[in-house]
Amino acid sequence: MKKIKSIILIGMPGAGKSTLGVLLAKELALDFIDTDVLIQAREGKTLQEIIADSDYLNLRAIEGEVIATAQLPRHVVSTGGSAVYSAEGMANLREQGTVVFLQCSADELRRRIHNYESRGIAKAPEQSFEDLFAERQALYRKYADITLSCDGLDLQQALDELLQRLQG
Template sequence: MRNIVLIGMPGTGKSVVGRALAVRLGYTFVDVDDLIVRATGKTLPEILRTEGLEAFLSTEGRIGMNLKCENTVIATGGSMVLSDAAMVHLRKNGTAVWLETPLSQIADRMPENLVDRGIAAPPGVTIQQIYEQRAPLYAQYADLIVASRKGEDDTARQVETVMRAVGIEP
């Protein structure tokens, strides 16, 4: 069975929706951010502060390229789409679902200092600039686009409904 790979901006709820979707489908759940923390022994903000953006992106891409699983809902980091090799690998055995969320909602969920949230971006970059950079990549890699809803259960149900509607059996 194929995996479901959730992509989208930080703050869209990939982790909470992913957990809810995995429960609905009887799948395993994997959060790539957790794998990064486990592999490095550091939190995402610590990696960004001590090792820098390029090291973070390299680690994230490597983990994405080496992830091997089945029947799993995978919550990627918002920056996973910056690694073409990782996204190509994840889509070989998975359906990529972009949880699209309005920029205004994402901005409301973000701290002033994006590094505090572990967001992979150069210093001084705004959430709007990150969105403008990544939105075309989310669109490029997405097999399906699902509008993020208020509750994670509603969004998880919507992902399942859209997949079935287009003939993809989760």
């Protein structure tokens, strides 16, 4: 495998960024960080509390600030689903490594996410899951160096496929 920089995972909530990210970090002997944790540590609140205390746009702004200044060499980085709304943040992350879009169908995500309303997802109050999904797909594709379709794959299969794609 080429000299590894960072690997940045993007995708919808429920795509497996954190779960797959931990396994990938172990496999490649890299550090792992979830940018949602960086946001929560900085703010002293959960994502849902940030939204409740202000609004989803404030959460997106905070997320943008956090990822625009994060220095994460040799990390597997699990981003929040809304990281792609920050051009500056994504530019910073792209400079540090390869961006991988974990692509799942809306049906697959609905099977995986059971707490859509309380999960701390940065979306407009009345925005449906389907509308949010459609809105974000173009942004994920815009920033992705690699797109991994995760539908029908278990964790080990997704990990194996991603490792193979990273080597190529």
